[in-house]
Amino acid sequence: MTRVFLVAAVFSGALLAGCQTVETTKGGTVGVDREQRMMVSSEEVDASSKKQYSQMMAEAQKKGVLDRNAAQVQRVQAITRKLAAQVGAFRADAAKWPWEVHVVSLAEVNAWCMPGGKMAIYTGLIERLNATDDEIAAVMGHEISHALREHARERISRQMGTQMVVGIAGALFGIGELGQGLGNMVADVTLNLPNSRTHEVEADRMGVELAARAGYDPRAAISLWEKMAKTSNGDQPPKWLSTHPAHEDRISDLRAYSAKVMPLYQAAKGGGASAGK
Ligand SMILES: [Zn+2]
Numbered sequence: 001m002t003r004v005f006l007v008a009a010v011f012s013g014a015l016l017a018g019c020q021t022v023e024t025t026k027g028g029t030v031g032v033d034r035e036q037r038m039m040v041s042s043e044e045v046d047a048s049s050k051k052q053y054s055q056m057m058a059e060a061q062k063k064g065v066l067d068r069n070a071a072q073v074q075r076v077q078a079i080t081r082k083l084a085a086q087v088g089a090f091r092a093d094a095a096k097w098p099w100e101v102h103v104v105s106l107a108e109v110n111a112w113c114m115p116g117g118k119m120a121i122y123t124g125l126i127e128r129l130n131a132t133d134d135e136i137a138a139v140m141g142h143e144i145s146h147a148l149r150e151h152a153r154e155r156i157s158r159q160m161g162t163q164m165v166v167g168i169a170g171a172l173f174g175i176g177e178l179g180q181g182l183g184n185m186v187a188d189v190t191l192n193l194p195n196s197r198t199h200e201v202e203a204d205r206m207g208v209e210l211a212a213r214a215g216y217d218p219r220a221a222i223s224l225w226e227k228m229a230k231t232s233n234g235d236q237p238p239k240w241l242s243t244h245p246a247h248e249d250r251i252s253d254l255r256a257y258s259a260k261v262m263p264l265y266q267a268a269k270g271g272g273a274s275a276g277k
Pocket of ligand 1: 142
């Protein structure tokens with residue numbers, strides 16, 4: 001018993017030492033303000049992300065699936081550029097991130113943003129959903145929000161916490177090994193593992209605000225989800241749904257928050273001169 005207690009004390013001591021509470025973003029109009037605990041620095045995560053992203057895009061290039069349709073690429077770049085121009089509403093430093101987007105010719109309905117602003121959208125999402133500009137802005141606004149909130153860093157921190165426990169336990173008992181490389185973890189949490197409900201709600205709310213501020217109809221987030229849901233009736237449910245699991249209240253939450261940011265949208269569209277500022 002004493003031994004178990006000692007082991008527990010070693011764990012919590014180790015975890016506390018490497019852990020910091022941070023505020024990644026300001027609340028914005030939608031008021032996302034949860035405290036986050038991190039065990040790895042932004043710099044480390046962003047450096048790994050940049051490296052992984054370069055490798056993945058080089059691989060896409062080699063397979064001939066990178067940015068094949070110039071008009072489509074320009075369309076996506078224009079939308080993400082407008083969204084990225086609004087990130088200052090949530091965090092000033094992100095305005096200077098090296099934002100980058102590529103269109104990958106894959107049938108999968110998917111899009112993502114790795115830490116530090118490295119994005120991709122697949123042709124499957126654009127074409128199979130017949131996505132409007134507002135809907136593409138909804139998807140990318142949601143993805144960008146995950147990056148602004150550093151959800152990947154938070155999830156990695158959580159994984160590291162678990163692995164550190166395993167690692168220490170392994171060392172103590174003469175077995176086991178400490179986890180996988182950071183780069184793999186970054187890719188894994190961005191592309192493969194499902195986000196938590198908490199992260200989804202935050203990305204939904206911030207996503208509609210970014211879209212509205214950029215002049216895209218925030219209500220498109222609702223039609224986007226409805227289209228996603230219809231597509232999932234087939235044999236191959238959208239990959240995006242597996243990494244961004246739907247929660248029961250999502251549509252009503254999106255309705256409420258898109259209504260809340262409508263004045264920002266109207267001001268951005270120039271129709272609300274009196275409502276602006
Ligand atoms: Zn998400």
